Amino acid sequence: MGTIKATNIEPIADNGTVTLGSSGDTLTVPSGVTVAGAMANTPAFYAYKSSGQSVSQNTYVKVTFETELFDSDGKFADSRFTPTVAGYYLISSTVSFTNHPAGAYCLIAPYKNGSAEFVEINTNQSSGDADTKTTATFMIYLDSDDYLEIFIRHNAGQSETTRSGNEVRFMAQRVIGV
Secondary structure, eight states: OOOOOOSOOOOSSTTSOOOOSOTTOOOOOOTTOOOOGGGSOOSEEEEEESSOOEEOTTOOEEOOOOEEEEETTSOEETTEEOOSSOEEEEEEEEEEEEEEOTTOEEEEEEEETTEEOOOEEEEOOSSSOEEEEEEEEEEEEEOTTOOEEEEEEEOSSSOEEBOOEEEEEEEEEEOSOO
16 A cells, blocks of 8 residues: 555545545554544643642642643643533542551542542551552543532641642543544
8 A cells, every 4th residue: 555645635425524544454643743623632631739738637628730741722720620622531630648647538529510529538558657649530521611620638637738749630631432
């Protein structure tokens, strides 16, 4: 099979269908090419904390993510993800505390449109203070005007401060093909 180079491909029939290759063929998209439209896993973002955040005991606190590694479509602002493109999204968030007391929990509660969707919890099972990390990874359907935020809570007996950098992060990407 040869190489086709074109700046514009129009269907032969007027049904809007262009077929590239056939079953078993490989379609290669070279590096540096941007995939746009329905085949793009966008919007997508990755944000993290640049400094620790104080969290009072037994209180749901919205996590503030000050730094973006990337934000493909500018849909992450003020620690809130508003996709503006309806679809299924793969979401992940992690929060960490240092020297979390034995038996104390740390939880992540992803909020959709101001209400908790679920809670992911991790309890320090050691006999003394230890680093505690909780991660929530999930798939969710979002309409174009829905938004997501991350809230956390703990019962350490006093205020605690989160870690920063990649130890406290929030990321999402649209999933194609579903």
